[in-house]
C-alpha cells in the first residue's frame with residue numbers, strides 16, 4: 001500500500017484530466033459494438049464517455065474535421081447512443097483509417113454497454129451452449145483436444161487414486177507423493193510430448209481464422225486448462241495475477257525445474273511444463289547470456305576497462321546470480337544495470353544479486369531501475385550514466401510488434417558504447433511447440449524466423465552495426481547479436 005504522500009497525481013501534460021478511452025475489444029467481450037452512419041455500419045475501435053473512434057472502410061466516405069454526423073452506436077442490437085457527433089480527427093494507423101468523433105448529444109454509458117454485452121453473452125451461452133463453439137473448431141483439432149483431455153483426466157484419476165492409497169497407508173505423504181510423480185513422469189513424458197506436438201500440428205488449421213482460433217482456445221481452456229492448472233507453473237502462467245504473462249514468478253518456477261505442486265498429478269504436469277522447449281529454452285538462453293557476459297568481460301578486461309552490462313526486462317536476473325556464483329575466481333569490474341517495470345521482480349533481483357556479490361566478495365556493483373521500456377524510448381535521458389558495453393534483453397521482444405521492437409532496438413543502440421554488443425532474444429518460429437502457450441495458457445508470443453529478425457535489425461545494420469544470429473541450445477529462441485562499430 002502507498003501512503004497519501006506517494007499519491008502524486010499527474011505530471012506535465014497529464015494534469016489535464018481526460019475521460020479514459022477503452023478499446024472496444026477489451027470493454028466488450030463479444031466485440032459487437034458498431035456505429036452506423038448514413039446507413040453504413042463500422043466497427044468501433046475505442047470509446048470514452050464523450051467520444052469514440054471507429055475503423056472506416058478504405059473506399060468509404062471521406063469526412064472533414066468538424067463535419068457533423070448523425071450516428072447510432074449499438075451494442076449487439078440495442079442502441080446505446082443515437083444523436084450527433086463531430087468529426088475530431090482521422091488517422092492512418094497500420095494502413096487503416098481510424099476516425100475519431102466527439103459526441104454532441106449526450107454521453108455514452110460504458111457500464112450500461114458492458115452490461116448489455118454480458119447479458120447478450122449469457123443469452124447466447126444459454127441458448128447455443130458449447131455446440132456453437134464446437135461447430136467452429138475443425139475436426140482434426142477437436143480430435144486431438146479430446147486425446148489430450150482424456151490423457152490428462154486419465155492420469156488425474158489414476159494418480160489421485162494411488163496418492164490416496166499411499167496416504168491411507170499412512171506413509172510420509174510429501175516424499176511418497178514426489179516419488180509417485182517421478183515414477184509417473186518417466187513413463188508419461190514421451191506420450192505427452194507426442195500429444196502436444198500433434199496438437200500443435202492440428203492447431204495449424206486454425207491459423208488465419210479468428211473465430212475458429214477463439215473457439216478452439218475457449219474449448220481448450222474449459223476442458224484441459226482447468227485440469228492442468230493443478231501444476232503451479234501452469235496456474236500462474238494462465239491466471240496472470242500481475243496482469244501479464246511471463247512474470248518473474250513463472251520464470252522462477254521454470255528456472256527451478258523441479259516437482260512442485262500439492263498433488264502428484266500437479267507435480268507431473270508442472271515438471272512436464274518445465275521441460276517444454278519454451279521452458280527448457282529459458283534455462284539455456286540464460287546460459288547463453290552467461291557465456292556472452294564472460295566473453296565481453298574478458299574483452300573489456302584485455303582493454304583494462306570494467307564491463308558495463310545492462311539487462312532490460314531483467315526479471316529475477318538469474319544469469320547474474322549464477323555468473324557471480326560460478327566464476328572460478330570472484331569476478332571483478334562488472335557494473336550491472338537491471339531494469340524492469342515490475343517492482344516485485346526487481347526486489348528478487350536486487351536481493352539475490354547483492355547477496356551473490358557479497359558472498360563472493362566480488363568487486364562488482366549492481367543497480368536496479370524501476371522503468372518501462374517505453375520510458376527508454378521516449379526519454380533519451382531516462383538512464384543517466386555511461387554508455388553500456390553489453391546490453392541484453394531476453395523475454396521481451398517476443399511481445400512487441402515490429403514497430404515497437406525497432407523503436408526499442410534503436411533506443412538501446414543509442415545507449416551502446418562503440419565496440420559494445422547487444423543481445424536480443426526472440427522465440428523462434430515456425431515451431432512445433434506453440435500449442436501449450438497459445439491455446440492452453442492464452443500466452444501469446446510473436447514467434448519470428450531469421451528473416452524477420454534481420455528485418456528488425458535492418459535499420460541498425462544500415463548504420464554499420466554487424467549482425468550475427470545465434471540459437472540457444474534448446475532451439476526455442478534465436479538471438480540477434482549486434483555489435484556497434486568503434
Ligand SMILES: C[S@@+](CC[C@H](N)C(=O)[O-])C[C@H]1O[C@@H](n2cnc3c(N)ncnc32)[C@H](O)[C@@H]1O
Pocket residue numbers: 245246247248251312313314315316317318339340341342345371372373374393394395396
Ligand atoms: C518473460 S520475463 C523474462 C525475465 C528475464 N529476462 C529472464 O529471462 O528470466 C519478462 C520480463 O519483462 C518485464 N517487462 C514486461 N514489460 C516490460 C516493460 N514494459 N518494461 C520493462 N520490463 C518489462 C516483466 O516484468 C518480466 O520481468
